[in-house]
Amino acid sequence: MADLSAFPITSRWPAQFPDRIQLYSLPTPNGVKVSIMLEELGLPYEPHLIDIGANESWTPEYLSLNPNGKIPAIIDPDGPGGKPLPLFESGAILLYLAEKTGKLIPADLAARYETIQWVFFQMGAIGPMFGQLGFFHKFAGREIADKRPLERYRDESKRLLGVLEGRLDGRKWIMGDAYTIADISMLGWVRNLVGFYEAAELVDFASLKNVPAWLERGLARPAVQRGITIPSRV
Known part of the structure; x- marks a missing residue:
């Protein structure tokens, strides 16, 4: 089982399934890019609601993952080299997931x-x-x-x-x-x-x-x- 304890965000939003991609998001236009992508790919993931109306994206725990204080962000417990990968910016996450799976992006x-x-x-x-x-x-x-x-x-x-x-x-x-x-x-x-x-x-x-x-x-x-x-x- 993956150990995500090194990531402070997991102390506020604990991972019930640490072997799954952890998604920290809200269903906004930027947020749904990643949830749609994960659904299209069929990758196992665990979503955590980040209430931006309550300024949860500006908490120290969230800022430890994304210093820009915006959603979405992810932790992939099975990143490059089998090590956990934290990632923010929705466009970067789309590219990463496409590269990881070889799907939804052309090979040419x-x-x-x-x-x-x-x-x-x-x-x-x-x-x-x-x-x-x-x-x-x-x-x-x-x-x-x-x-x-x-x-x-x-x-x-x-x-x-x-x-x-x-x-x-x-x-x-x-x-x-x-x-x-x-x-x-x-x-x-x-x-x-x-x-x-x-x-x-x-x-x-x-x-x-x-x-x-x-x-x-x-x-x-x-x-x-x-x-x-x-x-x-x-």
Whole structure:
């Protein structure tokens, strides 16, 4: 049985199954990337709910795993060389799990890097821009009298959706016929934009054809349906 006692986070969120991947997360767009990935791969894992509303990601135990204080993070008890591997940043975790299993990422080197570039596109553009739009449209940003920030993030979010729309023209998934970590990285964010953030009308989502169809296909996958609810908020 794996010994995870060297990781302070396990004192606050004990591992009942230390031989499984330990997932510390919340079902946010970034969090569900990893739970969806784990469900798609069928890897055994143990989820731990990190209540960011209660600032649990800023506790010393959590910061010992991720000094940036964000979710998700994992500990893989069977990391490289058979040693436990702690890892944070959702994009890095997707890449690690894909490399570990040889799944959901192309074996061909050129296609592999093409896939990775779309994951980076999500990390550097889709996530930050959609998140800012959500803040200024639905949350505390609504109280700001100056509407230029909202307009900036609205326009950039619409542009990014246009990039996705073009990429998906004639393709079932971001990489064509193959469903990959590129799709997993973006599904939760697009779902959140038009759902939780209530920004579909704001970004003229109904004018798109390829992105809504892609989102529907993705959300129909059983692993995605499971992953978007893990860890349970109950």
